[in-house]
Amino acid sequence: MTPEKMSDATEALCRKAPVIPVLIVEKASDAKPLAEALIAGGLPCLEVTLRTEAALEVIAEMAQVAGGHVGAGTLLTPQDVENAKKSGATFGVSPGATDRILDAAEANDLPLLPGAATATEAMQLLEKGYRIQKFFPAEANGGAPALKALASPLPQISFCPTGGVSLANAPDYLGLSNTLCVGGSWVAPTKAFEAKDWKTIENLAREAVTRLS
Numbered sequence: 001m002t003p004e005k006m007s008d009a010t011e012a013l014c015r016k017a018p019v020i021p022v023l024i025v026e027k028a029s030d031a032k033p034l035a036e037a038l039i040a041g042g043l044p045c046l047e048v049t050l051r052t053e054a055a056l057e058v059i060a061e062m063a064q065v066a067g068g069h070v071g072a073g074t075l076l077t078p079q080d081v082e083n084a085k086k087s088g089a090t091f092g093v094s095p096g097a098t099d100r101i102l103d104a105a106e107a108n109d110l111p112l113l114p115g116a117a118t119a120t121e122a123m124q125l126l127e128k129g130y131r132i133q134k135f136f137p138a139e140a141n142g143g144a145p146a147l148k149a150l151a152s153p154l155p156q157i158s159f160c161p162t163g164g165v166s167l168a169n170a171p172d173y174l175g176l177s178n179t180l181c182v183g184g185s186w187v188a189p190t191k192a193f194e195a196k197d198w199k200t201i202e203n204l205a206r207e208a209v210t211r212l213s
């Protein structure tokens with residue numbers, strides 16, 4: 001799949017809801033109820049970070065839940081890309097972008113949302129055909145004012161800012177011309193997981209949709 005086609009796919013995903021939940025899931029048994037809660041709350045695109053042993057199994061479980069689009073986050077190696085695709089991920093997210101990751105995503109037909117933190121990184125990705133990118137780490141990198149500053153010279157790139165984004169600061173990003181949606185972990189807090197409090201997670205998702213749409 002070409003980077004241009006990937007960008008069409010990632011743009012469509014980013015336009016489905018204002019937030020892509022970033023998920024760190026330790027237990028595969030939590031996968032289905034968690035995905036069901038987030039989807040019921042109105043957030044269908046889910047990013048499962050490959051930061052736990054269970055992550056690939058979690059992706060496989062979540063991929064079976066109706067109405068969702070499950071992606072793999074924290075893609076760091078070509079093997080991660082291959083594993084994500086095999087587990088049923090339909091998109092990938094990476095904190096940055098290396099040639100090896102980009103090549104692997106193209107070879108595996110996995111639409112990739114690659115990370116950029118500077119104008120140069122964003123331009124390098126644009127040269128390759130990636131017009132939809134993740135702005136990471138968003139808050140530490142200057143937040144909404146920094147992203148706004150990129151819109152003027154680079155209006156053809158749209159972003160999903162992620163990293164330090166919350167319900168409180170998400171509107172600052174979502175009001176920018178170059179932001180499609182935001183990524184964030186706040187909709188699935190560890191405490192709620194531990195208590196298997198899926199209702200709270202569904203409510204956090206619904207609150208995000210209501211306040212940010």
Ligand SMILES: O=C(O)C(=O)C[C@H](O)[C@H](O)COP(=O)(O)O
Nearest residue numbers: 073074094095162163164184185
């Ligand atoms: O590893 C990746 O591919 C990621 O997507 C990293 C995430 O962007 C951050 O972990 C989001 O973290 P919060 O600041 O808790 O919302």
